[in-house]
Amino acid sequence: MVDFDYDQLVKATESFSPTKLIGKGSHGMVYKAILVNKLVAIKKPLDQYHAHQVSLLKLDNEICVLSSLPENPHVISLLGTSHQDSNKNKLLVMEFMPNGSLHDLLHVASTPPPWPKRVEIAIRVARAVQFLHQGEPMVIHRDIKSANILFDSDWNAKLADFGLAVLLRVDSPSHPSQPAAGTIGYLDPCYTTPGKLSTKNDVFSFGVVLLEIISSRKVIDIYKSPASIVDWAIPLIKEQRIEQICDARLGLPTYMSSTIRHMLNVAASCVSSDVACRPTMMDVVKEIENCFTERVRLPIWSNMLRSLVPERMKKLAKSLQQAKCATEQSDADVPTH
């Protein structure tokens, strides 16, 4: 991780010019810049006095968590900071993600992402969360949501925004005391006090993202009843009314129906109101990976072969059978010595 000179970063963003601004969150402004011939994103805390203190804490926390993590292909890379020792002028430099967020892909883009891409995104995000939960120190992200899943230049999804994340060290005697936090719609309703913090809070949020990926429905839609995606989807999943949950712009092709059914069952277990019944992220990764490889790739080939060349397949099978009989016959005709 590089300790950049603050003035170098100011210059690279043209003094935080609005033309370089690529995103604004509740606690930070993100700017595009070129550093050492590479496109990067630079996060700056908000300037307003009251917001500044909280923004600085979040940025500090994000730097602390990201710098404690080894590189992972599914997690945004921290490239450096400026002036680690002083709160003044603190900035975070990270890899630039040019293709926006999953939130925009699902709710803003005019072309809906195809089913295999959605499954791939779900697998990548699940792997990212599994990586956080299995590390030492362990990380609980606490803000898993579609707006925090960003796409790199090859459209690979990566988990970003570690401002709320909590580091848990095995040898640490005290339990974190931060108040419960997250984003409404994704926040685990069982996470009400600091003592209820657990990896299962992230599992719940991941389940909400999974429902969002499959339905493209907003997680809270006040114009619909029920407004919450969880309250809307769970009864439909229980009744196995899968088509009604799927993004209507894509429908439910036969080759995906088993995979999507399986993913919805995984989502339902992730958002279970009984925390103990929720799977671990390791289980989630396994479940989604298995249903994708077994139920998508293989049937695609066998279905295609069956539907495209049924007659030829029958003829081929018949001629193979005839050839086998002929061989057996000629083998029988050959005298044995």
Ligand SMILES: Nc1ncnc2c1ncn2[C@@H]1O[C@H](COP(=O)(O)OP(=O)(O)OP(=O)(O)O)[C@@H](O)[C@H]1O
């Ligand atoms: N590395 C990046 N590359 C490109 N755009 C980014 C990058 N990081 C963040 N952004 C964009 O900048 C915006 C604000 O970033 P971010 O969500 O991290 O800020 P925040 O204030 O911490 O967020 P929140 O409102 O969730 O607390 C986001 O909408 C995101 O799309």
